[in-house]
Amino acid sequence: xxxxxxxxxxxxxxxxxxxxxxxxxxxxxxxxxxxxxxxxxxxxxxxxxxxxxxxxxxxxxxxxxxxxxxxxxxxxxxxxxxxxxxxxxxxxxxxxxxxxxxxxxxxxxxxxxxxxxxxxxxxxxxxxxxxxxxxxxxxxxx
Amino acid sequence: xxxxxxxxxxxxxxxxxxxxxxxxxxxxxxxxxxxxxxxxxxxxxxxxxxxxxxxxxxxxxxxxxxxxxxxxxxxxxxxxxxxxxxxxxxxxxxxxxxxxxxxxxxxxxxxxxxxxxxxxxxxxxxxxxxxxxxxxxxxxxx
Amino acid sequence: xxxxxxxxxxxxxxxxxxxxxxxxxxxxxxxxxxxxxxxxxxxxxxxxxxxxxxxxxxxxxxxxxxxxxxxxxxxxxxxxxxxxxxxxxxxxxxxxxxxxxxxxxxxxxxxxxxxxxxxxxxxxxxxxxxxxxxxxxxxxxx
Amino acid sequence: xxxxxxxxxxxxxxxxxxxxxxxxxxxxxxxxxxxxxxxxxxxxxxxxxxxxxxxxxxxxxxxxxxxxxxxxxxxxxxxxxxxxxxxxxxxxxxxxxxxxxxxxxxxxxxxxxxxxxxxxxxxxxxxxxxxxxxxxxxxxxx
Numbered sequence: 001x002x003x004x005x006x007x008x009x010x011x012x013x014x015x016x017x018x019x020x021x022x023x024x025x026x027x028x029x030x031x032x033x034x035x036x037x038x039x040x041x042x043x044x045x046x047x048x049x050x051x052x053x054x055x056x057x058x059x060x061x062x063x064x065x066x067x068x069x070x071x072x073x074x075x076x077x078x079x080x081x082x083x084x085x086x087x088x089x090x091x092x093x094x095x096x097x098x099x100x101x102x103x104x105x106x107x108x109x110x111x112x113x114x115x116x117x118x119x120x121x122x123x124x125x126x127x128x129x130x131x132x133x134x135x136x137x138x139x140x141x142x
Numbered sequence: 143x144x145x146x147x148x149x150x151x152x153x154x155x156x157x158x159x160x161x162x163x164x165x166x167x168x169x170x171x172x173x174x175x176x177x178x179x180x181x182x183x184x185x186x187x188x189x190x191x192x193x194x195x196x197x198x199x200x201x202x203x204x205x206x207x208x209x210x211x212x213x214x215x216x217x218x219x220x221x222x223x224x225x226x227x228x229x230x231x232x233x234x235x236x237x238x239x240x241x242x243x244x245x246x247x248x249x250x251x252x253x254x255x256x257x258x259x260x261x262x263x264x265x266x267x268x269x270x271x272x273x274x275x276x277x278x279x280x281x282x283x284x
Numbered sequence: 285x286x287x288x289x290x291x292x293x294x295x296x297x298x299x300x301x302x303x304x305x306x307x308x309x310x311x312x313x314x315x316x317x318x319x320x321x322x323x324x325x326x327x328x329x330x331x332x333x334x335x336x337x338x339x340x341x342x343x344x345x346x347x348x349x350x351x352x353x354x355x356x357x358x359x360x361x362x363x364x365x366x367x368x369x370x371x372x373x374x375x376x377x378x379x380x381x382x383x384x385x386x387x388x389x390x391x392x393x394x395x396x397x398x399x400x401x402x403x404x405x406x407x408x409x410x411x412x413x414x415x416x417x418x419x420x421x422x423x424x425x426x
Numbered sequence: 427x428x429x430x431x432x433x434x435x436x437x438x439x440x441x442x443x444x445x446x447x448x449x450x451x452x453x454x455x456x457x458x459x460x461x462x463x464x465x466x467x468x469x470x471x472x473x474x475x476x477x478x479x480x481x482x483x484x485x486x487x488x489x490x491x492x493x494x495x496x497x498x499x500x501x502x503x504x505x506x507x508x509x510x511x512x513x514x515x516x517x518x519x520x521x522x523x524x525x526x527x528x529x530x531x532x533x534x535x536x537x538x539x540x541x542x543x544x545x546x547x548x549x550x551x552x553x554x555x556x557x558x559x560x561x562x563x564x565x566x567x568x
Contacts, residue, residue, distance in 0.1 A: 007456075011455045025167055029436065030433075044436075045496075047495070055160065175294055186352070212326055306448050306454075339489065344487070345484065
């Protein structure tokens with residue numbers, strides 16, 4: 001599981017004093033960017049060299065508890081499934097030992113030039129597969 | 143059904159040339175704000191006078207087709223259910239006669255001071271009920 | 285002078301209850317986009333067909349009075365000077381008959397491919413020149 | 427001088443492929459927040475306990491060179507002057523050993539309740555004064 005902590009800033013909160021949820025999602029995209037970079041695939045190179053981006057096609061969000069300015073947001077990202085061009089993720093975001101929100105998230109590999117989906121390149125697929133978090137994920141033959 | 147058109151701006155798009163989805167959600171919050179204002183309940187008054195905000199608790203997003211800089215985004219917001227403190231909405235967002243994305247969305251009325259849920263005030267509930275889009279919605283006894 | 289009114293939204297304000305200034309600037313870029321569109325030069329076509337964008341090179345901001353959620357922001361944009369590749373603008377932003385902030389703003393025409401400055405194309409220059417707001421601007425021979 | 431490095435993310439860039447300047451300013455506000463926290467004054471406590479925020483009243487920006495997705499932005503913040511309620515800062519933002527942009531920046535201490543300026547509390551003033559970067563700043567008697 002990929003984990004990273006991000007601050008919830010003054011500028012991410014709204015006049016009601018809690019996190020503005022579109023700002024949460026901006027932070028989440030940064031976490032996804034960090035995840036790919038941690039695997040050796042920074043987005044700029046994917047964009048420029050492979051002409052590939054990873055748009056979101058599904059995102060199911062559940063907001064459980066409000067986030068406050070100054071919270072340290074602990075993101076946990078789990079890889080749940082890898083398709084030809086898709087990737088299914090689960091996110092759990094916590095602060096103060098409380099789950100603030102969760103997300104089920106599907107992204108796809110897509111061509112920047114045509115917006116059509118693209119099969120994951122072998123090296124990216126291999127790296128993502130190593131992150132798979134399902135029972136027996138690494139032992140498909142057993 | 144509440145409908146409104148919003149431009150997809152240069153600043154809402156990303157280096158891959160399509161809409162950055164957190165920007166879509168910032169626009170969506172503005173549509174929700176316009177919807178409440180259209181019913182006679184601008185958020186500033188709700189915030190200041192009623193000490194009430196309407197945070198999102200569930201949001202299930204499906205992105206169907208990419209949005210491009212300069213698109214005119216046609217938002218259609220339908221009220222699907224009204225609970226004691228909750229409101230279930232469905233959004234359909236189109237451009238160029240194509241559905242770009244859809245959302246199932248639950249918000250709740252909440253206290254700005256305690257973050258606890260609050261029953262909808264009678265006048266807001268009455269206005270929301272008039273927007274309900276279900277068969278026989280206005281004739282619960284039949 | 286180009287004028288347009290934009291709402292200051294819930295999502296543009298911060299936990300101190302007033303406008304978050306980076307959101308003001310996001311709105312300002314939208315005003316600039318509307319200004320170019322009003323002259324017949326929508327940015328998407330400039331970007332795609334001319335491979336030209338208009339990055340900001342100078343921006344001097346003075347914030348006079350706070351903006352509040354729900355304010356109707358009246359933008360007034362004046363063209364002050366046109367160079368080979370540059371454009372000098374002045375912005376005055378008001379609400380409730382009060383000036384909230386002002387800006388002196390220089391943009392340049394630039395190549396999206398090389399980031400080098402580009403001379404304004406003749407038709408854009410002509411349209412911008414018609415907007416020039418200086419004494420005798422429209423009567424150069426007098 | 428306070429220094430910190432921040433990534434320039436995919437979501438901070440625009441369809442022309444370079445940094446979207448309002449996103450730069452969102453990042454800058456985060457740097458300012460980090461600066462105050464580094465002195466022992468996190469904004470949430472300032473907001474909640476002192477009912478104080480630090481709005482921007484002047485900001486003069488010069489954009490020298492474009493920032494690209496994936497850049498590591500090196501922020502250097504220098505304190506130039508401290509007034510009764512004001513603070514003058516200078517920012518230099520670099521990447522790839524190149525200055526991307528600079529800013530002269532004045533903030534003021536202000537009441538969240540009245541928006542009026544407030545004298546810096548003694549402890550904050552003392553901490554800021556230790557950061558002053560002017561000749562002889564620490565030796566006023568010489």
